[in-house]
Amino acid sequence: MKAISLFSGGLDSILAVKIIQEQGIEIEGIYVNLGFESNKEKIDYLKEMAEKIGIKLHIIDKQEEYIKKILFNPVYGYGKNMNPCIDCHAFMIRSAKELMPKIGAKFIISGEVVGQRPMSQRIPALNAVNKLSNAQGIVLRPLSAKLLPPTIPEIKGWVNREKLLDISGRDRKRQLELAKKYGLENFESPAGGCLLTDINFSKRLKDYSKHLELTPNEIDILKVGRHINYEGYKIIISRNQEENQILKSYKGDKFIKMFPKDFPGPVGLIQKNTPENIKKTAADFMISYTKFDKGDIIINDKIFLGQKKDKKEIKKYII
Ligand code: SF4
Structure with a gap:
């Protein structure tokens, strides 16, 4: 008997795997990459954790589909x-x-805990998830199973319901006790998390999507830099070397790059088809984040003389 487990690398998802493995069931994990994880090391951590607990991990890139079908049109709305x-x-x-038939899994497990998260882990929300995913009866949540109706694997006896748990709420005490029991160490994911829950990222995303269509290419540039909305045109200016690299490596077709001609300074992106007078202002903004009072900025092979502006003035346009 084999099951597939949603695997976030957090303690709850690890415990869900452990509890089902203990019943002699083979588990493979799935991590769905949506692009909005704030921590670049997450994938390495997931692979390491999966190996430690003895599961094969499938990392599936679903960024495009998620943006097109879910992000801007959720049936159940948004959290905060x-x-x-x-x-x-x-x-x-x-x-x-979708992966189940390919790997021969008969059901899905998830580390969700009833009542742990305000939006997505209340019982009606879990039912909504089952309905929306068209997976009623095949999603087993081992940590809270005794508080939920029996699922097919329990009814058919593939899994012994008696050995499942009845954890609810935000208190992590029982999970920590279980971690001890299973000898788990260094189990919490590295700092970071889903940027869609971040207020500042969400503001940028909302503003961006009012103007332009999002593709996976733009997710990374939404994560960095100063985002300026000047008269309805988007301008992004890096804040440090690392951000320079990220903006330089932008491969999408929504923005063109801006560089200082012959002096050190930030890298910028400006929305394609921006009028010349706005490009000139963007050059002023670029210079304002250097130590120079004026300088040439190259935008799409054309040179614009940027002149320093008061940063307080620019701040009004920053998202
Ligand atoms: S926090 Fe919400 S939106 Fe972000 S990955 Fe988790 S379920 Fe998805």
């Missing part, structure tokens, strides 16, 4: 920010369901 958690969970479960 741009996080469509119920639809998002359903999307992950649907992705796991």
Whole structure:
């Protein structure tokens, strides 16, 4: 008997795997990459954790599909920010369901805990996830299973319901005890998380999507730099070397690059088809973040003389 587990690398998802493995069931994990993870090291961490607990991990890139079908049109709306958690969970479960026949898995497990998260882990929300993903009866949540109706693997006896748990709420005490029991160490994911729950990222994303269509190419540039909306045109200016590299490596077709001609300074992106007078202002903004009062900025092979502006003035346009 084999099952597939949604695997975030967090303690709950590791415990869900452990509890089911203990019943002699083979587990493979799935991590659905949506592009909005803030931590670049996450994938390395996931691979390491999966190896430690003895599961094969499938990392599936679903950025494009997520943007097109879920992010801007969630059936169950958003949490506090741009996080469509119920639809998002359903999307992950649907992705796991797609993988099931390919790997011979008979059901899905998830580390969700009843009542742990305000939006997506209340019982009605879990039911909504099951319905939306069209996976009623095949999603087993081992940590809270005894608080939920029996699933097919329990009814058919593939899994012994008696050995499943009844954890609920935000208190992590029982999970920490279990971590001890299983000898788990260094189990929490490195700092970071889903940027869709971040207020500042969400503001940028909202502003961006009012003007332009999002593709996976733009996710990384939304994560960095100063984002300026000047008269409805988007300008992004890097803040440090690392951001210079990220903006330089932009491969999409929505923006063109801006560089200082012959002096050190930030890298910028400006929306394609921006009028010349706005490009000149963008050059002024670029210079304002250097130590120079004026200098040439190259925008699409053309040179614009940038002149320093008061930063307070620019701040009015920063998202
Ligand atoms: S926090 Fe982010 S990744 Fe997690 S369910 Fe919500 S939207 Fe999806």
